[in-house]
Amino acid sequence: MTATGPGVPRIDTSRPHPARVYDWFLGGKDNYPVDEQLGRQIMAIEPAAARAARANRGFMRRATRLLAEESGIRQFLDIGTGIPTEPNLHQVAQGVAPDARVVYVDNDPIVLAHAGALLRGTPEGVTEYVQADAREPRSILEQAGRILDFDRPVALSLIALLHFVADEDGAHDLVDTLVEALAPGSCLVLSAMTADFEPENVRRSIEAYTAGGVTLVARSQAEMAGFFKGLELVEPGIVCVVDWRPEAGGGGEEPVALYGGVGVKA
Numbered sequence: 488m489t490a491t492g493p494g495v496p497r498i499d500t501s502r503p504h505p506a507r508v509y510d511w512f513l514g515g516k517d518n519y520p521v522d523e524q525l526g527r528q529i530m531a532i533e534p535a536a537a538r539a540a541r542a543n544r545g546f547m548r549r550a551t552r553l554l555a556e557e558s559g560i561r562q563f564l565d566i567g568t569g570i571p572t573e574p575n576l577h578q579v580a581q582g583v584a585p586d587a588r589v590v591y592v593d594n595d596p597i598v599l600a601h602a603g604a605l606l607r608g609t610p611e612g613v614t615e616y617v618q619a620d621a622r623e624p625r626s627i628l629e630q631a632g633r634i635l636d637f638d639r640p641v642a643l644s645l646i647a648l649l650h651f652v653a654d655e656d657g658a659h660d661l662v663d664t665l666v667e668a669l670a671p672g673s674c675l676v677l678s679a680m681t682a683d684f685e686p687e688n689v690r691r692s693i694e695a696y697t698a699g700g701v702t703l704v705a706r707s708q709a710e711m712a713g714f715f716k717g718l719e720l721v722e723p724g725i726v727c728v729v730d731w732r733p734e735a736g737g738g739g740e741e742p743v744a745l746y747g748g749v750g751v752k753a
């Protein structure tokens with residue numbers, strides 16, 4: 488089944504899509520039976536999958552807040568945004584700095600269909616949505632450049648995105664191209680899947696995603712570090728997302744299969 492019609496983006500509901508499976512893990516309603524089916528299959532393999540999705544959102548919130556509060560960043564470029572889930576990144580950034588400018592980017596038509604919720608920001612700030620593929624970083628820079636001033640610091644977030652882009656599909660090229668365009672004081676915020684903690688469960692999850700037609704790659708801590716070359720890692724470096732600057736009273740959770748880290752461009 489496919490949603491069509493004037494102005495309606497083509498949404499293929501015959502096979503699972505990463506944004507919708509992730510929405511299912513987060514308890515959202517913007518997913519279809521094929522997405523739920525793969526989500527349940529993954530939960531049977533890795534019962535911590537839904538907790539991993541929530542932990543990843545926590546990482547996004549803490550990293551965004553840190554950059555807005557302590558680094559004074561007022562511009563955010565979030566690629567691989569996903570279906571809106573409150574609080575969205577602009578709500579976190581504009582909660583600290585109402586004048587923050589946020590550009591969201593995703594290539595899934597379902598995210599475009601729900602982009603309205605991403606555009607309800609503060610009157611002082613700006614939120615914009617760009618439908619684009621992360622593997623075409625120059626096009627993203629060109630479109631985002633209408634909203635963001637690349638001569639000033641930008642927080643570039645690629646959160647739970649890069650495990651859908653294999654090295655041979657240009658994962659490093661896209662990060663390098665985007666980071667190169669950033670001004671000093673800009674930051675790269677990354678989280679991505681790893682098999683370092685639960686290798687067998689992750690191997691079987693990758694098999695299930697691949698059978699559903701979705702590319703998924705796991706990276707080691709050293710491979711993650713390769714994305715931050717030339718940047719200075721913020722403490723505590725590249726760690727499991729649950730251990731990245733947990734809130735007071737938080738921390739000590741069992742690991743999930745995602746590394747997170749933040750690097751600053753000198």
Ligand SMILES: C[S@@+](CC[C@H](N)C(=O)[O-])C[C@H]1O[C@@H](n2cnc3c(N)ncnc32)[C@H](O)[C@@H]1O
Nearest residue numbers: 506509567568569593594595620621646647651
């Ligand atoms: C797991 S969701 C993460 C959502 C959000 N960043 C978060 O961490 O909560 C991954 C998102 O990346 C998007 N995505 C995957 N491959 C992409 C690509 N090549 N270009 C742009 N977006 C992509 C998917 O459509 C999906 O919305």
